Amino acid sequence: NLSIHDRYLLFMRMDEYCKVLCQTKLNAHNILQFKRSIDEWYHHNWIVDNIPAASVIDTESFVTTSYSRGFPVGYYDRVSGKHFLYNHANIVIEYHEAVPGGNRIVGFYVEPFSVQHEFVGGVSWDGKDTTPALQTCSTAEPMDLNQAKDHALALTKSIEVLFTYDIVWKPSNIKWASRWDIYLSMDNAVPKKVHWFSIVNSLLIVFCLSGMIAIILTRNLRRDISQYNRLPTDEDPESEISTSEETGWKLVHQDVFRPPTTCPMFLCVFIGGGVQVLVMALLTIAFAAVGFISPANRGSLMFVMLVLFALMGTFAGYHCARLYKTFKGQHWQRATAATALLFPGGSFLVFVSLDLALASYKDSTGAVPITSMVALLALWLGISVPLVFLGAYLGFRKEPIEFPAKYSNIPRPIPMPPWYLSSAFTVTTGGILPFGACFVELFFILSSMWMDQYYYVFGFTFLVFAILLITCAEITIVFLYFQLCAEDYRWWWRTFLTSGSTAAYVFVYSSLYFTKLESNLPITYLLYFGYMLIICFGIFLFTGTTGFYAALWFNIVIFGSIKVD
Numbered sequence: 325n326l327s328i329h330d331r332y333l334l335f336m337r338m339d340e341y342c343k344v345l346c347q348t349k350l351n352a353h354n355i356l357q358f359k360r361s362i363d364e365w366y367h368h369n370w371i372v373d374n375i376p377a378a379s380v381i382d383t384e385s386f387v388t389t390s391y392s393r394g395f396p397v398g399y400y401d402r403v404s405g406k407h408f409l410y411n412h413a414n415i416v417i418e419y420h421e422a423v424p425g426g427n428r429i430v431g432f433y434v435e436p437f438s439v440q441h442e443f444v445g446g447v448s449w450d451g452k453d454t455t456p457a458l459q460t461c462s463t464a465e466p467m468d469l470n471q472a473k474d475h476a477l478a479l480t481k482s483i484e485v486l487f488t489y490d491i492v493w494k495p496s497n498i499k500w501a502s503r504w505d506i507y508l509s510m511d512n513a514v515p516k517k518v519h520w521f522s523i524v525n526s527l528l529i530v531f532c533l534s535g536m537i538a539i540i541l542t543r544n545l546r547r548d549i550s551q552y553n554r555l556p557t558d559e560d561p562e563s564e565i566s567t568s569e570e571t572g573w574k575l576v577h578q579d580v581f582r583p584p585t586t587c588p589m590f591l592c593v594f595i596g597g598g599v600q601v602l603v604m605a606l607l608t609i610a611f612a613a614v615g616f617i618s619p620a621n622r623g624s625l626m627f628v629m630l631v632l633f634a635l636m637g638t639f640a641g642y643h644c645a646r647l648y649k650t651f652k653g654q655h656w657q658r659a660t661a662a663t664a665l666l667f668p669g670g671s672f673l674v675f676v677s678l679d680l681a682l683a684s685y686k687d688s689t690g691a692v693p694i695t696s697m698v699a700l701l702a703l704w705l706g707i708s709v710p711l712v713f714l715g716a717y718l719g720f721r722k723e724p725i726e727f728p729a730k731y732s733n734i735p736r737p738i739p740m741p742p743w744y745l746s747s748a749f750t751v752t753t754g755g756i757l758p759f760g761a762c763f764v765e766l767f768f769i770l771s772s773m774w775m776d777q778y779y780y781v782f783g784f785t786f787l788v789f790a791i792l793l794i795t796c797a798e799i800t801i802v803f804l805y806f807q808l809c810a811e812d813y814r815w816w817w818r819t820f821l822t823s824g825s826t827a828a829y830v831f832v833y834s835s836l837y838f839t840k841l842e843s844n845l846p847i848t849y850l851l852y853f854g855y856m857l858i859i860c861f862g863i864f865l866f867t868g869t870t871g872f873y874a875a876l877w878f879n880i881v882i883f884g885s886i887k888v889d
Contacts, residue, residue: 334372336427337419337493342461345487355479358397359407364841367394372417373429374622375503380416380435395434398479406478410436413489414466418496430496430503437472441486458488466490504618523784526761526791533757533798540805545882548572552886573808575736577883580808582731583651584816589659591816592651596644596663596712598869601862602793604633609789612782630700634708637664641715650724656716664712667865668704671858678854685847725876728884741810747818750803754822758795758867759829762788766830770837774852796823796867797874804875815875823871827864831856 330346350358370377379395398409418431444457460475461467467490477485498505552574573580584591608629611617617624644663648656676697683691743749765788772779800823804815834856843849 332415332489334415334417334491338491339493340491341466342458342463343489343491344456345489347484347486349482349484350479351482355482358409358479362396362398362400362407362409364843366397368397368434369394370432370434371622372432375429375432377432377434378506380414380433395436398438404478406480408438408476409479409485410438411441411477411485411487412437412439412461412467412472414492415489416492416494418494418498420496420499422500428500430498430500431494431506437467437469438476439467439472439488440475440477441488442475458486461488461490466492521764523787523791525764526788526795529757529761530791530794530798533795533802536802537798540802544805548574549882549885573805573811573882574886575811576808576813577729577886578732579736579813580731580815580879580883581727581729582735582813584814586817588651588816589648589653589655589662591820592644592648592653592659593662593666594820594865595647595869595872596640596642597667598865598867598872599643600633600636600640601667602866602869603636603639604629605789605866607632607636609782609786612780613786617782630703633668634703635711637708637711638715638718640664641712641717642719643715645716645719646722646725649720649722652724656720660713660716663716664709667861668708670861672701672704674854674858678851681847681850728880736811736813738812738814739810741807741812745806745810745812747821750807750818751821751825754799754803754871755825755827755829755867757799758792758823758826759833761795762792763829763833766833767837770834774837774841792826792867793870796826796870799823800871800874801878804878808879815879816872819875820868820872823874824864824868826867827860830863831860834860 332345333343367379368377377394395413396410398407400407414435414437416431416433416435417429418433419427420430422428439460441461442459444459461471477483552572608617608625611628612625617628640663641660644659645656648659653659679692679697765784768777768779768781769785771777800819803822804819807815807818835853838852841848841852843852
């Protein structure tokens with residue numbers, strides 16, 4: 325149903341008005357689809373010279389400019405109860421004359437209108453005349469609200485829809501280097517106060533946890549260490565010995581560094597993958613915060629993440645190998661291969677499955693080209709996997725981690741812990757505070773991923789990310805201390821899962837956020853939860869790794885501070 329003119333033609337600094345794009349007939353099914361798209365706030369996403377369109381919406385009472393992605397398909401009038409389709413676009417492009425005769429595009433706005441076009445003489449357009457005469461728009465000036473409001477195109481029946489547009493070029497004093505400032509200004513999208521509220525909320529959680537840690541370190545631990553290290557006196561030696569060895573975390577000094585009996589290789593693999601994701605995330609956010617990643621280069625953030633993840637394979641192999649050697653593991657080849665394949669391989673399989681589903685979907689243009697898929701596979705197998713094996717080689721050449729106490733041959737019996745120190749309780753509650761430290765900022769990140777918002781306040785992201793890591797470390801240390809006081813030395817997996825449970829709360833929150841999208845297509849469910857599953861698994865790895873290494877450091881410090889026989 326489209327004509328041969330179904331292209332937007334823009335020529336530098338050449339204004340044109342009432343240009344015809346195409347004419348198509350909408351049947352009842354098409355109208356129903358458009359109504360649903362309007363109700364669910366679907367947008368047209370246009371880009372000119374890497375600048376996305378900012379939508380300018382006119383009403384009789386006000387004019388608003390939205391610097392979100394694109395402009396809406398139409399609008400719903402609550403008074404009349406009708407849906408109106410935007411079929412005319414005033415395309416306004418701002419340019420800056422950098423040098424005489426040289427111009428650069430620095431702004432791009434679209435003002436959409438809904439117009440039931442009428443031809444001069446009432447004759448319909450046959451698609452051949454390049455400039456049909458229209459009564460509803462002028463070839464001498466751009467359309468305004470007064471022209472369009474009396475001819476709104478209501479989606480009520482099968483209709484012929486004519487799509488038109490105007491081109492307006494405006495000079496601007498904005499320089500090319502500053503053309504993205506208006507999009508990235510938080511005053512246009514998200515108030516600064518909300519981001520600062522997120523930071524203050526996170527800092528309060530950190531201060532509370534730090535206070536608990538300070539109490540433990542300055543009061544309980546000092547008292548315990550001084551008591552354990554106190555020499556028995558001549559007056560009552562047996563009483564001192566019995567007092568110092570009755571209860572407490574010193575009783576497990578011969579078992580606390582005993583290697584885990586449950587899947588030690590997988591713990592090492594998770595730690596290696598967590599280190600790889602953690603270092604990649606830190607470097608990516610740091611580069612973005614200092615301005616190395618520009619929004620003018622679409623896809624640069626994802627490209628940097630993939631490249632850094634591949635290059636950080638050395639860290640993954642090294643940490644996995646050294647920890648596995650500390651556990652006296654024998655199958656280092658399996659551990660290294662699992663580290664190189666588990667997280668990236670699982671993510672790649674999910675990604676390929678989602679891409680195949682998207683490619684098989686009718687009229688979809690979002691599938692990744694096969695060349696990009698091959699390049700991604702080459703980046704993984706050609707760079708990441710060899711670097712993981714290189715890191716593992718270096719890790720196995722290092723000495724095992726040295727502990728301040730040796731473990732005995734016979735494991736010590738573990739008394740029944742109270743319910744609030746059980747594994748189920750600590751793992752379930754361990755992720756609440758870390759999630760609480762980042763959930764406000766997480767809302768804006770999800771909005772930038774799945775809605776039409778921009779997110780470029782990576783300075784805030786870096787602060788929240790650092791607070792998240794500190795919170796994971798502190799909550800793990802608090803639970804570990806009480807666990808050791810209950811004479812339970814099985815801390816390896818528990819500390820990893822305690823802070824790693826943050827990812828479960830992120831996934832639950834993302835499921836609640838999905839209700840805002842109001843999706844009615846099965847492919848949308850598949851894409852959303854598939855990608856969020858990959859993201860949450862990565863969060864599980866690096867938060868769990870953070871808690872694990874914090875617990876390992878804590879144990880080495882406290883057991884290295886007491887005298888053991």
